[in-house]
Amino acid sequence: xxxxxxxxxxxxxxxxxxxxxxxxxxxxxxxxxxxxxxxxxxxxxxxxxxxxxxxxxxxxxxxxxxxxxxxxxxxxxxxxxxxxxxxxxxxxxxxxxxxxxxxxxxxxxxxxxxxxxxxxxxxxxxxxxxxxxxxxxxxxxxxxxxxxxxxxxxxxxxxxxxxxxxxxxxxxxxxxxxxxxxxxxxxxxxxxxxxxxxxxxxxxxxxxxxxxxxxxxxxxxxxxxxxxxxxxxxxxxxxxxxxxxxxxxxxxxxxxxxxxxxxxxxxxxxxxxxxxxxxxxxxxxxxxxxxxxxxxxxxxxxxxxxxxxxxxxxxxxxxxxxxxxxxxxxxxxxxxxxxxxxxxxxxxxxxxxxxxxxxxxxxxxxxxxxxxxxxxxxxxxxxxxxxxxxxxxxxxxxxxxxxxxxxxxxxxxxxxxxxxxxxxxxxxxx
Ligand code: PMP
Numbered sequence: 001x002x003x004x005x006x007x008x009x010x011x012x013x014x015x016x017x018x019x020x021x022x023x024x025x026x027x028x029x030x031x032x033x034x035x036x037x038x039x040x041x042x043x044x045x046x047x048x049x050x051x052x053x054x055x056x057x058x059x060x061x062x063x064x065x066x067x068x069x070x071x072x073x074x075x076x077x078x079x080x081x082x083x084x085x086x087x088x089x090x091x092x093x094x095x096x097x098x099x100x101x102x103x104x105x106x107x108x109x110x111x112x113x114x115x116x117x118x119x120x121x122x123x124x125x126x127x128x129x130x131x132x133x134x135x136x137x138x139x140x141x142x143x144x145x146x147x148x149x150x151x152x153x154x155x156x157x158x159x160x161x162x163x164x165x166x167x168x169x170x171x172x173x174x175x176x177x178x179x180x181x182x183x184x185x186x187x188x189x190x191x192x193x194x195x196x197x198x199x200x201x202x203x204x205x206x207x208x209x210x211x212x213x214x215x216x217x218x219x220x221x222x223x224x225x226x227x228x229x230x231x232x233x234x235x236x237x238x239x240x241x242x243x244x245x246x247x248x249x250x251x252x253x254x255x256x257x258x259x260x261x262x263x264x265x266x267x268x269x270x271x272x273x274x275x276x277x278x279x280x281x282x283x284x285x286x287x288x289x290x291x292x293x294x295x296x297x298x299x300x301x302x303x304x305x306x307x308x309x310x311x312x313x314x315x316x317x318x319x320x321x322x323x324x325x326x327x328x329x330x331x332x333x334x335x336x337x338x339x340x341x342x343x344x345x346x347x348x349x350x351x352x353x354x355x356x357x358x359x360x361x362x363x364x365x366x367x368x369x370x371x372x373x374x375x376x377x378x379x380x381x382x383x384x385x386x387x388x389x390x391x392x393x394x395x396x397x398x399x400x401x402x403x404x405x406x407x408x409x410x411x412x413x414x415x416x417x418x419x420x421x422x423x424x425x426x427x428x429x430x
Contacts, residue, residue, distance in 0.1 A: 001034075012150070016386075017379060026053025029400050029407050031384065039379070040399075042411050043386040047207065047239050047353075047398045050269025051313050058272050061309035065302045072301060074294055080304035087311060088270075088280060091249065093260040098286035101299030102277040105238040105267030106134030109201070111279045111293075112234045112263045113138055113156070116199035119288035120232065124157045126190070126200040128164040130390055132208030133201060133236055142201050145390060148208060159194065162186045163222070164202070165212045165390075167346060176215035183214070184221050191229060199232040199263070204251025207239035210389030211348060211355030211396055216254045223258035232285065235261035238268050238277070239353065242311075243320025244401060246327045246351025254350075269401075274306035319401040323351040330354060330397070330408040337416030343370055343423045352403060355388075356395040356415075361426060366393035370422055377418035383411055 002020055022034040031041045031053060044050065051058070065080070072078060081101065089097035102108045117123050127133070127142040134140070141154030162171060163183040171182040191197065200222065205213040219233070226233055240251030241264075248254055252261050262285055267277030275297070279286075314320075331347065331354055338344040338356065345359040345366075358370040371387045374395060378385050386396035399411070 016375060018376060021379070021384075028052050028054075029403055037382070039382050039384045040407060040411050040414070041384050042397045042399045043384050044269075044398055044400050045273065046268065046386065047244070048268045048271075048273055049400050050242060050244070050272050051310055051319060052400045052402045055272060055310070055313060057309045057313050058306050061305040062274065062302055065305035069301060071297075073296055074299060078299065078301060078304065080301050080308060081299040084299075084304050084307050084311070087308070088266070088278070092264055092280040093250065093253075094262075094264060094280050094282055095260075096283045097280050098283050100279050100286065100295075101304070102267070102279070102295050103275040103297045103303075104134070104277045105236075105265065106136045106139050106277075107295065107298070108238065108265040108267050108277040108279050109133040109139045109142070109236065110136055112201065112236075112265050112281070113142065113199070114293075115279065115281055115285055115288060116232045116234060116263060117156075118290065119285050120196065120198035120230070122196040122198040123155060124159065124194060124197040126159050126161050126187075126197055126231070128202045128206070129160045129162060129169070130164050130206055130209040130212065131160075131201070131203060132206070133203075145209065147390075147392070157194075159190050159197070161190065161200070161222075163214045163218050164206045164209060166214055167212075167348075179215055180218050180221050183218060184225060187222060187225055191225070197229065197231045199234050200226055201234040201236060203236045203238070204240045204254060205245060205350065205353055207396075208388045210357065210387075210394030211353055212389075212394075213254075213348075213350070217257065219252065219255035220258035223255070232262040233258070234263040234265065236265050238265060239398075241266045242269055242314060242401075244269065244323055244351050244353050244398070246320065246324030249320055270307050270310065271303050272306060272310040274303040276303045276307045314401070317402070320351075322403070323401050326403045326405055326408050327351040327354070329405055330403075330412060333409060333412035334397070334415065337412055338419060341419055341423060343367070343419060343426070349397075352397075352399055352401055354397040356397070357389065358393050358395065361423065366391040368392040370426065371395060373422045373425065374418055377421050378415060381414040381418055383414040383418070385415070
């Protein structure tokens with residue numbers, strides 16, 4: 001299968017593992033491969049299996065809708081689309097909110113940037129260093145990570161701001177208040193050098209960036225500056241939405257003094273694997289486009305039915321509360337199993353979005369080699385995790401939000417074993 005994959009798919013479509021895994025089915029927080037091996041899934045297909053694998057409520061909603069009609073297009077009224085839009089608008093915190101559905105996070109980013117640049121009549125955009133917002137031509141133009149930005153051509157003039165990575169970079173030594181003040185000063189300085197700017201796009205917790213985040217309140221402080229210039233704030237909630245961060249339903253709420261963002265993007269988890277993405281904006285911004293716009297597949301009935309069933313399950317079972325509780329236990333256990341290991345520089349994150357940054361033992365240098373070895377060692381022990389970060393040295397842990405305490409403990413134990421094995425191997429120079 002690997003050979004066939006390599007023959008017909010692009011070289012840049014990276015696969016995890018020396019011997020890539022073919023997953024065939026899943027249930028709850030577990031998945032099985034084609035050889036019958038079972039894994040505890042701590043990555044959820046890049047934070048997309050949000051509630052659980054094979055959740056009966058979602059499967060039933062998809063099957064029922066598929067049996068009625070698969071596609072209608074946005075030219076006709078769609079009950080599931082209107083219902084999901086109503087619920088997302090109400091949950092967003094954005095006043096007079098309008099929702100536009102897309103098929104991916106990338107397309108949500110594109111749409112948000114199109115809206116903001118049209119509304120502000122400027123193609124200058126602020127983005128965070130170490131950011132990721134998608135793979136399209138416009139999205140890579142606001143992605144502050146060379147490993148994910150294959151061209152320097154861009155429809156935007158993008159200015160990259162400090163603040164997303166708390167413990168590295170020139171302000172890392174400052175305390176939280178000092179760090180925020182330095183980032184705000186940098187932003188103000190940047191704005192003095194440039195003409196009108198359309199928007200700031202930012203992930204409250206950076207996903208591909210390795211689950212790094214600023215101190216709470218940074219975006220509220222930014223907001224004051226942005227407001228003085230009339231610059232819109234786009235919160236990319238593709239990874240942080242729907243309560244995954246535990247304390248908050250949206251990542252932006254860790255900066256709540258600012259009030260809601262002007263635009264919010266979502267994707268990944270809401271469809272639990274069905275292609276649902278979208279943008280929420282207040283009507284004035286959403287309606288700023290001077291021409292028609294349509295996404296033929298955006299908001300298609302089967303995906304909307306899945307989103308509705310998934311969101312209902314999430315809210316009725318308080319999975320945000322579960323992410324807070326079980327995420328808290330998982331963070332504590334991860335700190336315990338990594339304590340004293342010189343391979344581990346930092347355990348960070350919030351809720352069920354936890355990162356472990358690895359370094360070359362005895363140094364502060366990121367170690368992508370260790371991260372690769374770790375992924376293999378975890379896999380051998382029956383645990384799937386992800387990785388990310390500027391140099392690919394951060395492990396990413398983001399299980400489905402129905403994770404139980406017992407599963408959190410099992411995963412932390414497996415990761416601890418894997419870390420010790422990798423540490424030993426690195427010492428031996430193997
Ligand atoms: N924004 C963020 C924060 C993401 O993490 C991603 C995907 N990793 C995207 C946008 C793009 O989403 P998609 O892959 O669905 O296009």
